[in-house]
Amino acid sequence: MIKENILAIHGKLPPEVKLVAVSKFHPVEAIREAYAAGQRVFGENRPQEFAAKVESLSDLDLEWHFLGHLQTNKLKLVLPYADLVESVDSLHLLDAIQEWGKANGKIVRVLLELHIGAEQTKQGFHEEEALDILFNAERYTHVRFCGLMGMASHTDCEDDIRADFARIADFRAYLQDLFPELSDFTELSIGMSGDWPLALDYGATIVRIGTAIFGERQY
Numbered sequence: 513m514i515k516e517n518i519l520a521i522h523g524k525l526p527p528e529v530k531l532v533a534v535s536k537f538h539p540v541e542a543i544r545e546a547y548a549a550g551q552r553v554f555g556e557n558r559p560q561e562f563a564a565k566v567e568s569l570s571d572l573d574l575e576w577h578f579l580g581h582l583q584t585n586k587l588k589l590v591l592p593y594a595d596l597v598e599s600v601d602s603l604h605l606l607d608a609i610q611e612w613g614k615a616n617g618k619i620v621r622v623l624l625e626l627h628i629g630a631e632q633t634k635q636g637f638h639e640e641e642a643l644d645i646l647f648n649a650e651r652y653t654h655v656r657f658c659g660l661m662g663m664a665s666h667t668d669c670e671d672d673i674r675a676d677f678a679r680i681a682d683f684r685a686y687l688q689d690l691f692p693e694l695s696d697f698t699e700l701s702i703g704m705s706g707d708w709p710l711a712l713d714y715g716a717t718i719v720r721i722g723t724a725i726f727g728e729r730q731y
């Protein structure tokens with residue numbers, strides 16, 4: 513099934529859009545199965561699980577994205593291995609990543625997570641906060657700002673989802689105009705199992721898909 517799911521999604525994704533297979537809560541065997549179907553980019557949202565999977569799959573050439581809430585005392589589980597941290601959602605975390613990068617001689621590639629959904633609980637920056645950060649981007653010598661990530665409202669209402677995607681897409685375009693010197697600020701990570709086809713209409717460069725590849729998660 514995993515293979516068929518991946519091939520079906522790739523069949524509908526424009527070639528320039530990156531598919532992140534979100535493997536959280538699924539065993540490494542599922543990741544190996546996806547790998548055999550050609551999938552190379554995987555996403556996890558819990559530091560411990562992330563580090564364990566990176567380690568047990570170190571024989572494969574994988575690209576790893578971290579996309580969950582990251583506490584600053586867990587950085588060492590994630591930052592040495594993550595090709596992209598998609599879920600930077602607080603100034604405190606960003607500052608800690610900068611410090612870690614400096615101490616470890618690594619430039620950490622990140623997306624700023626923007627709060628776009630209707631849910632109160634969703635993590636992420638408001639537009640003004642993201643702006644403030646990018647106005648001070650030169651302070652972050654060990655962080656590379658690569659774009660925005662967002663999660664649309666959890667709803668069946670297509671218009672609401674489209675409004676969320678339009679908002680983050682417009683904001684990315686605005687930031688790109690405002691900060692042309694941030695030449696890596698190109699990614700727009702929107703779209704999950706339930707809404708990724710819509711995200712393509714708004715210029716998604718990354719889609720993050722779990723359930724539609726691996727099936728329901730057993731929590």
Ligand SMILES: *Cc1c(COP(=O)(O)O)cnc(C)c1O
Pocket residue numbers: 534536557579580663704705706720721722723724
């Ligand atoms: C779990 C998760 C996904 C994948 O969700 P599905 O609905 O299973 O596709 C995408 N993005 C983030 C940030 C996640 O935590």
